[in-house]
Amino acid sequence: xxxxxxAIMGLGTVGGGAYDILAxxxxxxxSTQGVDITVAAILDRDKAPLEKRGIDSSxxxxxxxxxxxxxxxxxxxxxMGGVEPAKTFITKLLKAGKSVVTANxxxxxxxxxxxxxxxxxxxxxxxxEASCVxxxxxxxxxxxxxQGDKVKSVYGIINGTTNYILSKMSSEKLxxxxxxxxxxxxxxxxxxxxxxxxxxxxxxxxxxxxxxAFHTCIPYTDIYREGITKITSQDxxxxxxxxxxxxxxxxxxxxxxxxxARVHPVFxxxxxxxxxxxxxxxxxxxxGDHVGDLMFYGAGAGAHPTGxxxxxxxxKALEGKPTYCDFENSGKFGKDINFINDFxxxxxxxxxxxxxxxxxxxxxxxxxxxxVSIKSAIQRTGKADTATLLFLTHKAREHAVMHALDTxxxxxxxxxxxSIIRVL
Amino acid sequence: xxxxxxAIMGLGTVGGGAYDILAxxxxxxxSTQGVDITVAAILDRDKAPLEKRGIDSSxxxxxxxxxxxxxxxxxxxxxMGGVEPAKTFITKLLKAGKSVVTANxxxxxxxxxxxxxxxxxxxxxxxxEASCVxxxxxxxxxxxxxQGDKVKSVYGIINGTTNYILSKMSSEKLxxxxxxxxxxxxxxxxxxxxxxxxxxxxxxxxxxxxxxAFHTCIPYTDIYREGITKITSQDxxxxxxxxxxxxxxxxxxxxxxxxxARVHPVFxxxxxxxxxxxxxxxxxxxxGDHVGDLMFYGAGAGAHPTGxxxxxxxxKALEGKPTYCDFENSGKFGKDINFINDFxxxxxxxxxxxxxxxxxxxxxxxxxxxxVSIKSAIQRTGKADTATLLFLTHKAREHAVMHALDTxxxxxxxxxxxSIIRVL
Numbered sequence: 074x075x076x077x078x079x080a081i082m083g084l085g086t087v088g089g090g091a092y093d094i095l096a097x098x099x100x101x102x103x104s105t106q107g108v109d110i111t112v113a114a115i116l117d118r119d120k121a122p123l124e125k126r127g128i129d130s131s132x133x134x135x136x137x138x139x140x141x142x143x144x145x146x147x148x149x150x151x152x153m154g155g156v157e158p159a160k161t162f163i164t165k166l167l168k169a170g171k172s173v174v175t176a177n178x179x180x181x182x183x184x185x186x187x188x189x190x191x192x193x194x195x196x197x198x199x200x201x202e203a204s205c206v207x208x209x210x211x212x213x214x215x216x217x218x219x220q221g222d223k224v225k226s227v228y229g230i231i232n233g234t235t236n237y238i239l240s241k242m243s244s245e246k247l248x249x250x251x252x253x254x255x256x257x258x259x260x261x262x263x264x265x266x267x268x269x270x271x272x273x274x275x276x277x278x279x280x281x282x283x284x285x286a287f288h289t290c291i292p293y294t295d296i297y298r299e300g301i302t303k304i305t306s307q308d309x310x311x312x313x314x315x316x317x318x319x320x321x322x323x324x325x326x327x328x329x330x331x332x333x334a335r336v337h338p339v340f341x342x343x344x345x346x347x348x349x350x351x352x353x354x355x356x357x358x359x360x361g362d363h364v365g366d367l368m369f370y371g372a373g374a375g376a377h378p379t380g381x382x383x384x385x386x387x388x389k390a391l392e393g394k395p396t397y398c399d400f401e402n403s404g405k406f407g408k409d410i411n412f413i414n415d416f417x418x419x420x421x422x423x424x425x426x427x428x429x430x431x432x433x434x435x436x437x438x439x440x441x442x443x444x445v446s447i448k449s450a451i452q453r454t455g456k457a458d459t460a461t462l463l464f465l466t467h468k469a470r471e472h473a474v475m476h477a478l479d480t481x482x483x484x485x486x487x488x489x490x491x492s493i494i495r496v497l
Numbered sequence: 498x499x500x501x502x503x504a505i506m507g508l509g510t511v512g513g514g515a516y517d518i519l520a521x522x523x524x525x526x527x528s529t530q531g532v533d534i535t536v537a538a539i540l541d542r543d544k545a546p547l548e549k550r551g552i553d554s555s556x557x558x559x560x561x562x563x564x565x566x567x568x569x570x571x572x573x574x575x576x577m578g579g580v581e582p583a584k585t586f587i588t589k590l591l592k593a594g595k596s597v598v599t600a601n602x603x604x605x606x607x608x609x610x611x612x613x614x615x616x617x618x619x620x621x622x623x624x625x626e627a628s629c630v631x632x633x634x635x636x637x638x639x640x641x642x643x644q645g646d647k648v649k650s651v652y653g654i655i656n657g658t659t660n661y662i663l664s665k666m667s668s669e670k671l672x673x674x675x676x677x678x679x680x681x682x683x684x685x686x687x688x689x690x691x692x693x694x695x696x697x698x699x700x701x702x703x704x705x706x707x708x709x710a711f712h713t714c715i716p717y718t719d720i721y722r723e724g725i726t727k728i729t730s731q732d733x734x735x736x737x738x739x740x741x742x743x744x745x746x747x748x749x750x751x752x753x754x755x756x757x758a759r760v761h762p763v764f765x766x767x768x769x770x771x772x773x774x775x776x777x778x779x780x781x782x783x784x785g786d787h788v789g790d791l792m793f794y795g796a797g798a799g800a801h802p803t804g805x806x807x808x809x810x811x812x813k814a815l816e817g818k819p820t821y822c823d824f825e826n827s828g829k830f831g832k833d834i835n836f837i838n839d840f841x842x843x844x845x846x847x848x849x850x851x852x853x854x855x856x857x858x859x860x861x862x863x864x865x866x867x868x869v870s871i872k873s874a875i876q877r878t879g880k881a882d883t884a885t886l887l888f889l890t891h892k893a894r895e896h897a898v899m900h901a902l903d904t905x906x907x908x909x910x911x912x913x914x915x916s917i918i919r920v921l
Binding site: 090093094095097098101102104105106202208209210213214217218219220221222223288346349361362363364365366367368369370371372375377378380381382384385387388389393394 | 514517518519521522525526528529530626632633634637638641642643644645646647712770773785786787788789790791792793794795796799801802804805806808809811812813817818
């Protein structure tokens with residue numbers, strides 16, 4: 074039986090979840106994995122998180138340099154979150170030859186290309202299953218399954234907070250602010266929810282997943298990003314009336330050297346499996362040129378599901394030699410990538426217009442002139458001499474739709490363009 | 498760049514699919530995986546399968562001894578199927594130190610405990626991702642993800658042929674014989690469909706998946722097995738009327754040392770995700786004590802999805818050192834397993850009875866006396882003075898239900914018990 078000592082940096086929700094699993098299943102892990110894992114040190118701001126869990130305060134460590142210098146510690150779990158000081162700490166640990174298991178998608182999306190070479194130079198590993206989609210083993214699958222396939226797409230619901238908010242708006246007819254407050258009260262959203270609701274978190278994860286899927290670096294700064302803060306209860310009402318749910322999707326597609334990478338709200342048909350992924354659950358679809366369609370579903374966040382992914386990485390790191398994605402050295406891949414902004418999609422568009430004869434026809438004509446074909450249109454009488462116009466379009470080019478809307482926006486009879494939401 | 502030579506034994510559907518992927522994506526695999534894989538020999542009964550694919554007949558090999566003796570061949574794909582001669586061939590290859598990648602669930606379920614030690618003694622690997630659920634990487638997930646979790650259940654639709662037949666019966670109102678004929682005509686069922694339709698194939702796979710999930714050998718002979726040949730169009734009609742679909746499920750559960758392992762048709766609620774898994778698609782649910790619920794979905798069979806799993810194993814085998822499940826040496830696990838036959842389930846039961854007053858009440862009383870609580874009951878007038886009685890029960894013990902039915906079967910007023918199908 075191997076005995077291994079590890080450390081945890083950041084005993085918050087996820088770090089605590091990882092600690093719990095080791096405490097609860099230590100004997101089971103010994104029996105089934107042949108390794109006895111002991112948490113020998115916990116780095117945090119103070120001892121409070123240890124005391125809260127009844128952990129002996131002698132494990133408390135106040136300096137990453139001590140962890141880096143401790144010859145007994147082979148591996149460190151990083152569950153602090155954020156870029157700094159996590160980046161500085163991980164760099165020190167990797168340089169000291171200690172493998173790092175991290176749940177930090179922001180750090181990875183922003184600095185993967187700096188951190189991986191340091192790990193490689195020092196013969197240790199950088200593991201990050203927990204950074205994407207909680208307990209769902211999608212990072213492992215992208216690295217170690219269907220390696221013979223060209224992955225053509227990876228997409229799905231990969232942010233639990235926004236999915237919780239949109240599910241609440243849908244099922245309980247709440248408006249965005251009410252649903253956000255409820256999510257915050259229950260711990261599903263942070264006090265400053267920007268990273269989740271503006272789509273940054275999903276873009277970080279898509280950067281990681283698409284890079285693995287397409288074997289090339291997909292910087293998160295190249296990902297088109299739009300959050301859910303503008304989604305109204307009226308949009309949800311209209312979506313239901315038309316047979317859809319609204320979900321925040323992350324979408325990565327590759328066709329030759331053309332890559333699409335985008336995060337935005339999407340009208341998902343009610344009978345599509347993604348429409349019924351609700352609350353904090355996540356689901357990721359993959360399409361490979363030989364394996365076809367695959368779907369992975371599970372808890373996208375939470376102390377124990379994410380902790381489970383961390384412990385999986387810890388066991389993997391302790392038993393084998395690390396592998397590297399090594400995008401810089403992978404030959405032609407990455408160099409010729411062409412990011413496509415003019416992607417194809419269906420569109421839901423909602424206008425407030427003057428309630429006059431001919432407005433519907435005028436708008437339809439502009440859409441048609443731009444090659445945007447209308448699938449269905451609904452006109453409703455609105456307040457004070459206005460009407461609401463809803464359009465669902467067939468697949469059209471993003472630029473064509475935006476060009477048509479630029480023209481329509483200038484019409485005197487068009488009071489406002491209230492919503493533009495893409496359709497799956 | 499590493500160059501590796503491999504061989505294929507059995508160039509049928511799946512072996513051909515694996516060959517296709519290597520041919521189509523050789524350059525992509527070189528770029529992304531850093532290995533150049535060449536098929537150096539193909540063993541089959543004759544050269545016809547090679548000729549059909551335009552493969553140079555110089556690759557033809559007529560003897561496993563030649564493969565075993567060829568120092569250039571590192572690894573052999575076994576896609577012959579069946580126990581013999583696959584078992585003899587694989588044994589020879591492992592003894593010669595060559596890793597084997599197999600799609601052969603029957604061989605594995607029956608002889609895993611003999612073959613794995615031979616691989617281990619000779620320092621080579623036995624890989625079998627392709628043996629279960631086609632292209633869905635469920636074997637890899639069970640071995641290399643959530644290793645810190647106690648897996649409590651693994652269940653789902655893991656046989657594509659029966660799912661195709663049941664889907665056809667459901668959507669096109671065919672009877673079993675018609676749906677089977679259609680499946681055979683399209684290549685989804687074999688000329689002798691016994692292994693699929695009687696649940697053997699699902700039991701083989703469940704043996705493999707449950708053994709991995711529970712870290713202990715679950716012999717397929719200990720798995721309760723019931724096929725779909727008795728499912729009638731009337732059962733499907735009744736299922737729809739009650740809000741269900743009928744699916745063949747494989748179910749593994751573990752609670753401490755108590756294990757349930759069974760394959761049988763199940764009434765699945767229409768709004769459950771498994772109800773909408775149709776045609777040749779498969780889906781597997783997992784529950785871990787920390788990761789919670791996970792679901793994996795994809796093509797359960799077919800040349801290219803299964804070939805994709807084979808190539809994944811080939812790449813894994815060529816790049817690293819093999820791991821072993823090693824159930825014999827895993828300490829206390831396996832030795833104390835207690836197989837539970839008296840499991841808990843809901844039940845759908847259909848009777849033909851005399852159309853007389855009091856029969857429904859008499860049957861209900863016997864069920865109630867045995868602790869079987871009725872959720873809903875429907876009585877319909879049948880042919881010639883008979884009535885059809887349908888019951889859905891709440892969760893009850895299998896033995897209690899069977900004991901009640903033994904009593905009911907003896908009533909003069911009960912003409913027949915037409916169906917007993919468990920409910921999810």
